[in-house]
Amino acid sequence: MIKPIMAAAAALVALPIAAQAQEINAYPGFYVGAGGGAAIPLSSSNGGGIVGYTIGGTVGYDFVGPRVSLDVGYGQLPLNFNLPGTALTGKAGQLTTLINLSYDFFPTSTITPYIGAGAGLAFIDSNTSLGSTQFAWDALVGVKYNISNSMTFNIEARYVGTTSPSVNWNGQTYSGQNQNLLAMAGVTFKFGAPVVAPPPPPPPAAAPSYMVFFDWDRSNLSQQALNTIKQAAGAFKTKGNARITATGHTDTSGPEAYNMALSLRRANTVKDALVREGVPATAIAVIGRGEAGLLVQTGDGVREPQNRRVEIVIQ
Template identity: 30%
Template sequence: MRKLVIGMALASTAIASPVLARDGAWYVELDGGPMIVEDIEFDLPNAPNDVIVDTHYGYDFGGIVGYDFGFIRLEAEGSYRAADLDQIQVGSAGVTSRTGFFARNDTYDAIGDASVLSFMVNALADFGPDDGLQGFVGGGVGVARTKFDGVTVNTAGPGFLDDSDSGFAWQLLAGVRAPLTDNIDVGLKYRFFNTDTLDLVDTVGRDVNGKWRSHSLLGTIAFNFGGAPAPMQTCWDGTQLPMDATCPARPVPPPPPPPPPAPVVQCNKGPYIVFFEWDRSDITPEAATILNNAASAYANCGAAAVMLAGHADRSGSAQYNVGLSQRRADAVRSYMTARGIPDTRISTEAFGETQPRVPTADGVRELQNRRVEITYGPGSGY
């Protein structure tokens, strides 16, 4: 049995990589699974380790209420574990059998059971993401009531030990778990449980001292009540990211085109292109420079027609982008009429997102697609 105990402990610890449950959240948890009890050694007066009790496999189950502070969780736990007896190894001091005599210096089949009811306070260190496999390690301290019921040699009579004791207990914990839903986690937990000092009295009035040590492998299911939302930052483009993330760099608009060549008699019909901020139709200082050049160049084109084509990028709906590109064309029209170009010579058309200057996927913001193109004179157009 000792080899099985050691193997179970090592296997359970190996799967426990150092769980971040739900930060800032209360949770409840149910645990249950098989248990192995180490051989229980009893000291009789002037006879240390004179009685050794071996048990069958047992069970361990309990419930938890806890709070997650982030890296650390604190829990209040109540649990119960029990196992039936298998054999009793008796030394020279002997034990009372159910036929009324002392059994000595032999190993006997045993009857009876042993159980522990405990109430513990646990502290756990958690590691790992909320949305993936998580691990934890920790321990707890508290009080336990350890009871031995009808412990004796398998014969008729009064028996050897029928007593209980309450005292200090401690445990070590390790495990893994993963989210099943937004609020429910499932996992696997290893528990080493220990009560060092048990002071009992057997059926003939002798002091009996011992300890309980057990190893449990428990399946767990936990319900999280939800934590405080993580603080977010708003970036320049309106997107929200966690506080420890870096916002994307603000795009730099392309430099304005070089100034037009010295005026000549020949009409320079463009196109002149002005760009706009995202979801805006305001004339920027860079756009104003280009429009001033376009208005000056119009003087060389006589009474030429002026064609304004408005465009948008693909970050909004198609219908919304048609309206946005029309507003941009109207803004350019107002700016040019204010600088002497006859309104009757100007015509506009809104293309929305249908004619991108830089092809992009739907929803992508692209500065060079947020534009109005201006062309002059005979043969100009869209």
């Protein structure tokens, strides 16, 4: 008379990886996980509809796509027979240790399907303890939901089989096939998440500025210059509490001392026009820089229109 010894087993292979705008879990690293679920025997001698349980843990390394893991699990299944005086009293237990190689599809997405397979050892109830050692193998398919860069929730279906265990009872040897289908859920945590640097602060807003240009050796204002000054005065009024700096410049024609005085006259001319537009004189500072700070670099003695200017900066 031959009867099977059924046991459930296995550990779950969890794992991470995925991405999102800046990709979730898209980095290699070690991970650990734990989970459990139902164990369903596929060997007919155990009777249809019998459901046991399985719990387990995993530790592995994720290469972002391929993964390798050590899965350790323990499971129990009810039996439709008893062998008094043995460990097989209406149920069978099995401890498995499996090395699995898995592959994650779309490893940088939030939802990541995966497959895997592996082999190892199973320790199955024999007489009074988990004493029967068998070769074990498994195949699995699952899907992961990446909760964060480090944590993953997964559901998985796994087939676990072993070589046929046997037990001696009352001078007879009982043996049979041992194949189980596991339906499991679990979580995993991956170490070494890369540190994401905070975004740099936004650059300070540039102070509004306006340019007023002058004819050669002149400090009077053209109509276009007056229009520009009017715009600058309007901008000052919208800012409320602000200050204006009017900086005068010249080109390189003429003596340096003369140009320094000319640049200051130009700056004061702009200040007077701003005051006429309603800007308080106390809010305006004037600076003369002469030939320094050329807008267009030239040699000495060059009449360059772009260099004959006053820069109005509102702060």
